[in-house]
Amino acid sequence: MKPVRVRVSLPAPSEFRFFSSIQSFQEIPVPAPPSKFCSQCGAPVTRRIPAGEDREREVCPVCNFIHYRNPIPVVGCVPEYKGRILLCRRAIHPRLGYWTVPAGFMELDETLEEAALRETREEACAEVRLGELFSIVDVPRAGQVHFFFRAEVVNGQFEPGVESLDVRLFAPDEIPFDSIAFRSGVIALRRYLEGPEKGLVLDAVRPGAPD
Ligand SMILES: [Zn+2]
CATH class of the missing domain: 2.20.70.10 (Ubiquitin Ligase Nedd4; Chain: W;)
Known part of the structure; x- marks a missing residue:
């Protein structure tokens, strides 16, 4: 079934000043x-x-x-297409209007890879070929562990799913790091851009800790 597009009137991606007023929102869902x-x-x-x-x-x-x-797994991927990174602009709370890699809560009866593929279909209507699991981010305060795979967009086709306002490809130096929804996403994107040489890297988001 083709997802219904959500139409929400919000500032253009360049108008990030709007979001400075909601920076005090709790960044990580408890x-x-x-x-x-x-x-x-x-x-x-x-x-x-x-x-x-x-x-x-x-x-x-x-x-x-x-x-x-117990902690809940959150699974996502960093989809790349011709050297650019696919990001989704959230149409849902928390962090509505911020950009994110496709990611979400794992479902029962699902593997990590199946969850990453499903979330990418739901949020970006994109088919991806998953690569290595390259980033695990512990978020103890939220009771979550976030898993991120490398991924390649298969056919270059994507559009906003029901949970996204917009889906775009960003060159590495265009990624809006000031407007990424969650610190785990910032960490995953930075680890991704460091290249594959490090293999799987473990990070943790702790209260007050720098990214
Ligand atoms: Zn009882």
Whole structure:
């Protein structure tokens, strides 16, 4: 099914001053808050350290179910076509209007590569040939781990998907680093531009740390 184009009136990409007014928005989505109710029986949960464990968790006082919360994988790629990088301008919150590489939350029953291909289709309507996994970025504050593949746009065709306002190719020196949605994306783009010699590189986004 062909995605429906979203029409939102926003400044042109060159008018990034508009976005300086929302720079104070939280840059990284925090983890979803814990559920207040048991997923098994519906009773209100309490927060305590379960027997034999070393940290507090949401525990059901009725059925004793322990609600574990763990980091979520985010998967994306840096698609290249004839020496230029494909970026998507976000049509959704958070960071609406900012540019990003195609990336998103992994789904159940999906591999890393399948997730990267799906996100690229959804956000850029593009088919890519995935290369190496070259960047992993830990984002502990958000409870996420971000994985990025090298990729090549197969036929040069792309257009905005439902989650994108715009999709464009940028030469390396044209990439709008001041308007990239998330620090993990900045890191992945910089690692990509460093070239493939380093192989897989691990980085972490920590509060207050420089990029
Ligand atoms: Zn329960």
